[in-house]
Amino acid sequence: MDLAQLTDWQHQFISAAFATDQQASSPGMAIYRNNLVLTHRASIMATFPRACQFLGENTHIAVYRYLVTYGKSSYDWADCGAHFAEYLALQPELAHLPHIAAVAQYEWHRQQLNRAPAKPFNQSSIGLLGTHAWTDLYLDLAPGWSLFTSEYDTHSWYNTPKNNAIPAKASTQRTWVCWRSAVKPQIAKVPTHTQVLFEHAAAMNIAQLAELAAIATPEQLDWMAWLATLMQDKQLFGLRSTAQT
Template sequence: MNLRVPTLPELQRAMQRSLLDCADGDASTWVIADGLDAATRLGIYRNTCASVLSSALRLAFPAVQHLVGPVFFDGAARLFVAQAPPRSAWLDEYGAEFPDFLDRLPQAASVPYLADVARLEWHVNLVLHAPDAAPLDIARLTALGEAGPAELRFQSHPAVRLLRCEFPVDVIWRAVLERDDRTMEAVNLADGPVWLLVHRTQSGIDVVRLGECEWRFTAALFLGKSLPAALEEASCDDAHAVLALHLARGCLVDASVGSGTSARAFRRTSP
């Protein structure tokens, strides 16, 4: 019997329905048996797809896996994969919705901080894979001349993220990854919320706890607001010290005066 050859989009849609919805109808008609029936062949592809996506989640959320154990994690990962298939072929981008999924998962309710740990790990993942950029050269700020702080704006490094969590997840995350049971036992969940800065350094990923005021001031700066506007949102007594620390950490890559397309920008140039 001669079968119509499907177009590539038809075949892709059929495989998508088979892999994600277990609906093999269309795809099975285009499978050549050759020793294995269509259902078995498609099942192999489906299991491989779920396994690869679960592995991607294990790589992105190692502390979460340690907290709940590999069996629980694998079960949760497969439930998530079924509900939230990837939208991109780049697996480093897969898992953004996993923390919220864990927050809604009834079986994870006994670990109330689990979703927040996952949120921190996702931010670590984003920072780890973010593009690089040369940090702002402090000496270049003198080129701003007479503009004054009222017009001064900054651009944050691509490998910097801010995160607020209800629980002290920075302590939990480090304790779990370092297998520090003593610190883990001493964690007081009432020590939250915490305001965190996640950034990439030459030696790895650093998670810094900020005060609430420092965090809000930093968030305003990272959004490109002027210094006075950032101070208005969070009136920090040590705002200039916070800014100096961000410059020293390399969290800022660009400075400008003015706004819009007319702004004059200054960044460190390559030698």
């Protein structure tokens, strides 16, 4: 049985555990269901401590409903919160508390950064800029490199010690870039004047230099300055040629 088959079997078994028929009411199924609920709750609370703090006494019922709604589609318990922020944002009873979903979104990105596979920082590969055509080169971005948008400054709020206040809401949505430099998660606000480059890099399966440079030209962006910023912040771990992809 491969991982996909095992995950499918697990999903079917969980569905059976939450069914209302006689089989699901058997003592064995009841024990499994209780263990599943407790393990799922512990995983969610470990991944989203501040969001759960805002939920307060409603945490247990919210987490239980999330499990019933989304099930457990991943074999890894650490992945079970992939839709938690989305779920919270869709709950009518939390419509007047949108910051909770924003905090959950931020905590999910931090968790993904911590779990991103490590990779070596290859500074010498920057020399490929002088030996290869840009059409043959790709960005090798830092572990966990990705973007997310939010109306709340959750990053500043999260890093303020013992801050129980509601995160500040901005007048417009802001875009943040997150990555892991060495072993430390990094999150920074994307500058407005280079946001288009960040967005295109995030949308590409493999970020090709030539394509990004072509985007920068009509926008009159300083492409090399943007690339230098990625290097300085260690968002860029190196370059790869087509022969290495």
